Amino acid sequence: MSTQPRDTPASQAARRAKAVRWAVGVIAALVTAVGLVLMFLLALSTNNRTLYEENYARLFGINVVVAVLLSLVLAWVIFRLLRRLRQGKFGSRLLIKLAAIFALVGVVPGVLVYFVSYQFVSRSIESWFDVKVEGALDAGLNLGRATLDSLSADLMNKTRGASNQLADVPDTSAGLVLERIRDQLGATDVVLWTGAGQLIAGAGASRFQLNPERPTPQQFRQARADRAVAHIEGLDETPAAQGAQPPASVRALALVQRPGFEFNTEPRFLQVVQPLPPAVVANALAVQEANREYQERSLARDGLRRMYIGTLTLCLFLAVFGAVLLAVLFGNGLARPLLVLADGVRQVAAGDLRPTAVLQGKDELGGLTRSFAVMTQQLADARAAVEKTVGELDAARGNLQTILDNLTSGVIVLDDTGRVLSTNPGATRVLRAPLAAYEGQPFADVPGLATFAQSVQQQFDDFEVERAQHGLDHWQHAFELNAGNSGMSQDAISIVARGAELPGAARLLVFDDISEIVSAQRAQAWGEVARRLAHEIKNPLTPIQLSAERLEMKLSGKVPAPEQAILTKSVKTIVDQVDAMKRLVNEFRDYARLPAADLKPVDLNGLVTDVLQLYGHENAPNALHCELDPRCPPIRGDAQQIRQVIHNLLQNAQDAAEATAAQGRHGEVVVRTRLGDSGRRVRLTVQDSGPGFAENILKRAFEPYVTTKSKGTGLGLAVVKKIADEHGARIELSNRIVDGAVAGAQVSLSFALAGEPQVALAHTDDSKPSTA
Incomplete structure (x- = not known):
């Protein structure tokens, strides 16, 4: 017997399943890696508003694609499990049960966390845009504006007052007065401008500038109309460096009144630049920035909610996919040894005792597969020994069956109730009945053999009694089968039967057709009868014939005509009958004394x-x-x-x-x-x-x-x-x-x-x- 491990369809399917598992594992790893990277990018983008705004559409599309891929992979895994179940493959129910258990362990908490997180995210985002927060931001913004307006008005009034000091001062002497005004107001720059925007004199930073910044014509017109105007500069400019405050300041412009009524004199304007307090500037910018971001996020909160929920959903898909994948892998790991054992049991049940597949794991299931392989090898050795013994028995049985098949005698084995257990061709030939078709049925049911079966049963019953009394080991009896009332039937068979008991309450019936022997004995008997008849009958026939002829010869012509006719007829009758008797005797003589053939x-x-x-x-x-x-x-x-x-x-x-x-x-x-x-x-x-x-x-x-x-x-x-x-x-x-x-x-x-x-x-x- 071959000891090579069998390459069964189950082992081929296991190799294909292993290749599929590797492919699924690689694809799952790639999809999981993409999902993790995507979640990292989502987290990074949500912390960076600019990056989030720029990549929102791209991140959303990738998010959807990864979710669809995960869904397809998950659906494919479920489809394979269901197909295995429909095909009735062994272990599919166990695999689905294990996968369902592991999936429930991973999915149920994940779904619970998902719904809690979903509610938390939705409500948290809504709480970010509460009415109170928006009112506080508006109040802070208004407070900052009011403070800046107050500083602007104060500087404008001071500038208007300081302009009176230049009313009688000529242009050439204005520099000293401007220095005094700068010190009084704490300004950084004080400049005296003409109505045409030309610099007359300056004190502060403007002295060192070749082309100092001049007011706009609109500002000159407004200052001429209102005598003074002020505005804040620098709060809308971008910071010069990371973390530095913008150069915010209050710029006031006042008309310098001249004494008297000099219509042809060109007007002059005093410009005072005073820096804003850093704390005020910082607070104002902070409130302004907070309000701007609040408004922007308020407008984009639906998209933000969708992004966070999409991230949560992707996380859920990853969790579900990972749970199902782990469930399938762990289920395969647990079910594989059982499948190997089941395949081995099925092969052993089918009679295939070649060595089964063995798992190399060190756990109990791997040891069980190795024990099963050892047991299978032992069974194979035992079967080889049994097959050798059975082969010898079959050879002996075949020899015995050949002997029985070629016996001219009929052999029938019956049970104690008269049912036919087995027959040989000789029995069918002798009894002229299809005995093989009635094996397992009562012998009496065979057409034409009911009487013979009853007689055989009676002989066995009598034999049981006589064996107990006289210790006989068999019985023997002659039977005439299918003989009609005349004793001559087409199918009449003369047989001699012999019966004996077999172990297990079986009965052996052996019989021979002696019809030819009986016929030969009958022919021999007829030959002997013919010989004796020929000897006993032929001798008196000639004297009888001669005596009758002599009587006719002596009496002819001596008796009247009527008696003569009777005499002639009687003699003729005697002679004819004697001739018939002679022919009969000659036929018997020929049959009895037929010489040996000279071939x-x-x-x-x-x-x-x-x-x-x-x-x-x-x-x-x-x-x-x-x-x-x-x-x-x-x-x-x-x-x-x-x-x-x-x-x-x-x-x-x-x-x-x-x-x-x-x-x-x-x-x-x-x-x-x-x-x-x-x-x-x-x-x-x-x-x-x-x-x-x-x-x-x-x-x-x-x-x-x-x-x-x-x-x-x-x-x-x-x-x-x-x-x-x-x-x-x-x-x-x-x-x-x-x-x-x-x-x-x-x-x-x-x-x-x-x-x-x-x-x-x-x-x-x-x-x-x-x-x-």
Whole structure:
């Protein structure tokens, strides 16, 4: 027996499943990595408003794509599990159960956390944009504006007051006054401008500038109209450096009034620049920035909510996917040893004891697979030993069965209730019944054997009693099967049966067909009777005939005419009956004293032609047709005895045809010779158109004194049978059936060719009767 591990469809499927698992693992790892990177980018973007705004659409699209991929992979895994379940693969239910357990362990908490987080995110984002927060930001912004407006108004009033100091000061002396005003107001820059925007004098930072910043025409017009104007600069400018405050300041512009009414004098304007307090600037910028961001996020809060919820959903998908994937992987890890064991059990149940697959794990399941492989090997060794023993038993049983099949005796094994356990072909041949089809059924149910079965059962019952009393080991009895009231039936069989007990309450019945032996004994008995009759009867026949003839000769002419007629008729009757008795005695003598055949090459066609000359139109009352095969070679036989066979058969056929002609039907006789298909035997067939044989005559037609003719002795066919046996020829007698009706009878003899060894004739094509 091969000890190589089997490459079963289950192992091939396991290798394919392993490759699929590797592919799924790689794809899952890639998708998980992409999802984690995406979550990191989402977290980074939500902390950076500019980056978030720039990449919102891109991040949202990638988020959707990853979610769809995760959904497809998850759906594919579930589809494979369901397909395995529909296909009825072993372990699919266990795998689904394990996957469901692990998935529930991972999914249920994830879904719970998802819904809690969803509610938290939704409410938290809404809480960020509360009305109170918005009011506080508006109040802070207004407070800052009011403070800046107050500082601007204060500087504007101070500048208007300081401009009076320049009313009588000429342009050339304005510098000193401007220095004094700068010190008084704490300004960083004080400049005196003409109405056309030309610099007259300055004190502070403007002295060091080649082109100081001048007020706009609109500011000049407003200052001329309102005598003074102020505005804040620097709060809307971008900081110069990271973390530095912008150079915010209050710039005031006041008209310098001239004394008197000088219409042609060009007006002058005093410009004072005073820096704002850093704390005020910082607070104002902070409130302004906070309000701006608040308004921006208030407008974008729906998108922000969607992004956070999308991130949560992606996290949920990752959690679910990871849970199901781990469930499938862990389930496979747990179910794989069980699948290996189940496949091994299924293969062992199917009779395949080759070594099973072994897992190399160090856990209990791996050890169980190794133990199962060891057990399978032990079973294989045990089966090999059993198969060797069974092979020897089968060989012995085969020899015994061959012996039984070739026995001419019939053998039947019955149980104690009379049921047929087994039979051999000899039993079917002897009993002429399909016994093999009735194995397992009562012996009495076999058609035509009910009486025989009852007799056998009675013999076994009597044997049980006698064995207990006398210690017998078998019984023996003769039976006559299918014998009618006359004792002559077509299927009458004489058998001798022997019965014995077998172990296990079984019963052995052995029987032989002794019909041929009985027939031979009967023929021998008839031969002895014929010899004695010929001896006892033939001696007185001649004196009786001579005495009757002498009486007729002495009394003829001496008695009156009436008595003379009676005398003549009586003597004739005596002489005719004596002749009939002589013929009967001669036939018995011939049957009893038939000499041994002197077998020599004989031309069968020539013998038939010679005999047929005695049955010409003047001697044969019925038409006789001859069909001789010119291919027939010489046969081995005794010419005189074969001539007697042909004569007896033709005489019987003429008698049968004459009986048909007496009924008004056309009678004819056909004699036919034919070389057999094998070229080793020659068949002689004689057919008539008579009434045929009755069913109870066919079986015993070759026995002496069995005849259908009222004046026949029944020795004709008996002599033919005896001569055929001397020649080793097979003889067959049957009725000719035409259109379902008996159209006559035919007798066939099959002779061996000259030079062929004389052996028992087998049932070959050459020995089959002609149907022509």
